[in-house]
Amino acid sequence: MIEVRSLTKTYGGATVVDRLDFRVEPGRVTGFLGPNGAGKSTTLRLLLGLDRPTSGEALIDGRPYAELADPLRRVGALLDADAVHGGRTARGHLRWLAASNGLSARRVDEVLAQVGLADAADRRIRRFSLGMRQRLGLAAALLGDPAALLLDEPVNGLDPEGIRWIRTLLRGLAAEGRAVLVSSHLMGEMAQTADQLVVIGRGRLLADTGTEDFLHRHGRRRVRVRALHPAALAELLRANGLTAEPVTGGAYDVAGTDPEALGALAAAHRVTLVELSVRHDSLEDAFMRMTADAVEYRAVTA
Numbered sequence: 001m002i003e004v005r006s007l008t009k010t011y012g013g014a015t016v017v018d019r020l021d022f023r024v025e026p027g028r029v030t031g032f033l034g035p036n037g038a039g040k041s042t043t044l045r046l047l048l049g050l051d052r053p054t055s056g057e058a059l060i061d062g063r064p065y066a067e068l069a070d071p072l073r074r075v076g077a078l079l080d081a082d083a084v085h086g087g088r089t090a091r092g093h094l095r096w097l098a099a100s101n102g103l104s105a106r107r108v109d110e111v112l113a114q115v116g117l118a119d120a121a122d123r124r125i126r127r128f129s130l131g132m133r134q135r136l137g138l139a140a141a142l143l144g145d146p147a148a149l150l151l152d153e154p155v156n157g158l159d160p161e162g163i164r165w166i167r168t169l170l171r172g173l174a175a176e177g178r179a180v181l182v183s184s185h186l187m188g189e190m191a192q193t194a195d196q197l198v199v200i201g202r203g204r205l206l207a208d209t210g211t212e213d214f215l216h217r218h219g220r221r222r223v224r225v226r227a228l229h230p231a232a233l234a235e236l237l238r239a240n241g242l243t244a245e246p247v248t249g250g251a252y253d254v255a256g257t258d259p260e261a262l263g264a265l266a267a268a269h270r271v272t273l274v275e276l277s278v279r280h281d282s283l284e285d286a287f288m289r290m291t292a293d294a295v296e297y298r299a300v301t302a
């Protein structure tokens with residue numbers, strides 16, 4: 001199990017990770033989200049013993065990474081897919097990793113097949129596309145058959161087929177009872193992949209909740225309505241004090257009401273509706289709303 005307790009990291013005077021507490025439970029995919037610079041990579045690096053906490057703890061199975069006797073069997077990680085020697089072949093790279101960690105060479109071919117690289121096993125890594133390097137990084141993470149996985153942006157650079165493949169892989173790994181922590185900027189993807197979301201901003205925990213619950217709490221629910229005569233509808237909404245946002249095609253998204261009430265209102269005023277439906281915010285909308293205050297550098301828009 002992966003756990004951070006009051007984890008804090010400062011660089012110079014800047015607090016990058018600020019008293020962070022969360023756990024990554026087995027059997028679930030936990031999405032690790034936050035704006036650029038929120039501290040996600042730093043947290044993963046602290047968990048993997050690549051940096052030391054200023055205070056607090058980053059634990060794998062109750063111990064700091066450096067104290068694990070057989071780290072590759074406990075936790076697999078993908079931080080930077082380019083951190084490999086380009087002159088090696090995929091098989092050569094994994095064999096070296098297996099040998100230096102006391103793992104069998106047979107396992108190398110298993111993970112190459114698992115990530116779909118069996119046919120490219122003897123090609124030099126420098127000739128690999130980014131997507132292939134991501135797959136190789138995942139193969140390395142899976143080498144020790146670990147109970148926990150820490151993956152930093154694993155879908156970076158993957159095409160839609162690759163993204164779908166990773167989603168299926170991660171869901172399968174969680175279904176096998178592993179704890180999977182995955183950072184990503186692709187909200188649509190996280191909404192489909194993660195059971196749980198840990199959201200941080202400026203190093204602090206903003207949310208640690210189920211994906212459905214997050215959407216329920218931070219996403220808005222609005223009614224999309226479109227009328228045969230948009231001007232008549234706009235006037236009706238205004239006259240009834242309803243907040244309506246115009247969207248494409250002469251439709252409006254209306255807050256603070258439901259389809260039944262809006263339909264009845266339109267009927268009572270003989271406004272003919274041609275569309276009436278409930279719209280839920282996407283995870284991206286909900287995330288943007290909740291992290292708006294925590295964005296370190298917000299783009300200035302005209």
Ligand SMILES: Nc1ncnc2c1ncn2[C@@H]1O[C@H](COP(=O)(O)OP(=O)(O)OP(=O)(O)O)[C@@H](O)[C@H]1O
Nearest residue numbers: 011012014016034035036037038039040041042043
């Ligand atoms: N070794 C370091 N020395 C000084 N500052 C650092 C160091 N590593 C990270 N930082 C700073 O810590 C902050 C958090 O960085 P981090 O990479 O953890 O964020 P992130 O959430 O992973 O961001 P992104 O989504 O952009 O990858 C940034 O402001 C970064 O500049």
